[in-house]
């Protein structure tokens with residue numbers, strides 16, 4: 001697997017929280033979704049990857065190289081956070097001018113195209129833009145310096161569904177070039193269901209799993225059953241479970257096997273939200 005980004009044993013200790021030996025990699029031409037409950041450690045992971053916070057341990061390599069002061073690496077990585085970091089009195093046009101001086105690979109034509117596509121008025125001060133417009137501006141800037149890797153931390157959260165859909169198409173276009181990849185954290189798991197190739201689930205500072213989205217979609221399922229059936233279940237087949245008022249909801253990694261083994265079993269497909277909820281709010285079996 002040819003990885004653009006490789007994270008190995010990334011560790012960061014805060015009082016009351018530890019990012020604990022987080023490892024995953026983002027292959028070329030793919031989108032990696034980072035999911036997890038509030039406070040799971042997604043932003044800490046992204047900040048440590050980008051060297052914005054000091055890591056206690058672990059290595060992060062981009063194209064097989066550790067992030068250093070290398071200017072080229074900074075050109076090659078586009079970053080968007082949930083929050084704007086441009087001065088309020090700038091306008092999108094001025095941001096373009098500043099960025100063209102800051103980035104060797106800046107493509108003004110592409111930037112103007114994004115301003116049009118995202119319906120961003122070039123001459124309005126940033127302080128007068130809505131949250132979603134500011135977010136679109138950040139995405140336009142990140143893409144216009146022609147990075148090879150985009151790192152997005154909750155970058156689509158302020159956007160309405162129509163604009164999110166447009167932006168997701170932009171992301172899918174971006175990874176059509178097989179030398180490009182995206183790492184994106186999001187609580188909007190339906191967005192990840194649409195675009196991600198892989199999902200890394202961080203729970204309480206640890207990677208719970210890193211899997212292809214198709215494995216989750218085609219193999220994971222939720223077995224709904226009563227107490228008697230639950231007691232009979234082979235515990236090896238259970239990933240996590242939770243009891244509600246009427247039944248047991250059991251997350252299984254191979255829904256077809258369970259369907260075959262337990263006749264008349266009700267086994268639903270599992271969405272990423274279902275998986276997250278069962279792991280976070282339920283009991284983990286192994």
Ligand SMILES: Nc1ncnc2c1ncn2[C@@H]1O[C@H](COP(=O)(O)OP(=O)(O)OP(=O)(O)O)[C@@H](O)[C@H]1O
Pocket residue numbers: 014015016017036037038039040041042043044045
């Ligand atoms: N600078 C800091 N000092 C101390 N603790 C911190 C600091 N930054 C983050 N934390 C703690 O680290 C933990 C993980 O936070 P982080 O922001 O990485 O979570 P997250 O998964 O991105 O959450 P959310 O989905 O809410 O954005 C939290 O308990 C948070 O309080």
